[in-house]
Amino acid sequence: MENKYTPALVLIIKLVLGITFIYASYHKIADPARFAKTLYGYAIFPGFSINILAITIPFIELVAGFSLIFGLYPRPALLIINILLSGFILIIGFNLLRGHNFDCGCFSFSSNSGVLSNINLLIRDFLLLVSGIYMFKKTTAS
Amino acid sequence: MALKDIKGAFILLVSALITAFLYNYFSPFGIAIFGRWDESKGVVTAISKTDPVNTSIEIYDPEAVNLIVKNKKRIILDVRPREVYDQGHLPHALSFPLMDFDDDVANILGSINRNSAILVYCSSAECTDSHTFAGRLKNLRYTDVKVFSGGFRQWQEKGYKIEKNGE
Structure with a gap:
């Protein structure tokens, strides 16, 4: 349902999502070896894929973030x-369910983040996803 | 979802992938396309251009390390923080935390001969501090330095003897 606030809401979501993804890519691009070790710490990815993911994911985040904002x-x-x-959400949820402690590595690198912090992370990603789906529906195909 | 959305996503993905691999190739912090992520084969690492890991000096077999410890064949250096060392370490290991390296250099040079056989370890196969420390010893012209790749965690998992301060 459209109302007079919809364009402003769409603009805010666009900026939040875009800036979040650009910001999240920065430290991973700066230190791919550390990001690769963070991915290893998730204990999900096969060894052959870890470096490839560490090299590519930050740039996918960066390009998607810039593309959305501009x-x-x-x-x-x-x-x-x-x-x-x-x-x-799937990866974090899976690790929380099996009780595997890990460092998210989302916006900075640290040691293992703790369960509470990872639940917060899950909630944050879920809210971002809801916003992303809403925005996808509101953005007309050109 | 329209076909043009998928085409657009494909264009964005290809742009991101090309940029990513080019940047990684030219960046001084770039990593190899495939890392070393099997702990049974040594310290795990993304193999970056600035990587301290030197696989040729690693000892993977904890039993070989157990024999070295029992027979006192090498001077053993624990490079973890001192408070962690105090909670338990390999028998006869000396504490030289990596973070205190600069302060301890005179102590190291004074107490360990450059021709001594040395074994360095840190917390686990996920930790590269032992390699960083070994590299610095090499720069100080120590000639026989090895790294126990499994570190204290593997030693503990194997159930080998652990020494604590005061014991």
Whole structure:
């Protein structure tokens, strides 16, 4: 349902999602070896895929974030962002369910983050995904 | 979802992948396409251009390390923080935390001969501190330095004797 606040809400979500993804990519691009070790710590990915993911994921986040903010392929960018967020939710949820402690590595690198912090992370990603899906529906295909 | 959305996503993904691999190739912090993530084969690492890991000096077999400890064949250096060392360490190991290396250099040079056989370890196969420390010893012209790749965690898992301060 459209109302007078919808365009402003869409703009806010666009900026929040875009800036979040650009910001999240920065430290991973700066230190791919550390990000690779963080991915290893998730204990999910096969060894052969870890470096490839560490090299590519930050740039996918960066390109999708910029693309969304500057309105270049906004729906495809949202599609990528929503797929990434769904993947993050599945991985974090799986590790929480099996009681595996890990460092998210989302916005900075630290030691293991703790269960509470990872639940917060799951909630945050879920809210971002809901926003991303809403925005995808509101963005017209050009 | 329209076909043009998928086409657009494909274009964005290809752009991201090309940028990612080019950046990784030219970056001084770039990593190999495939890392070393099997703990049974040594310290795990992404193999970056600045990687301290030197596989040729690693000892993977904890039983070989057990024999070294029992026969006192090498001077054993624990490079974890001192408070962690105090909670338990390999028998006869000396504490030289990596973080205190600069302060301890005179102590190291004074107490360990450059021709001594040395074995360095840190917390686990996920930790590269032992390699960083070994590299610094090599720079100080120590000639026979090895790294126990499994570190204290593997030693503990194997149930070998652990020494605590005061015991």
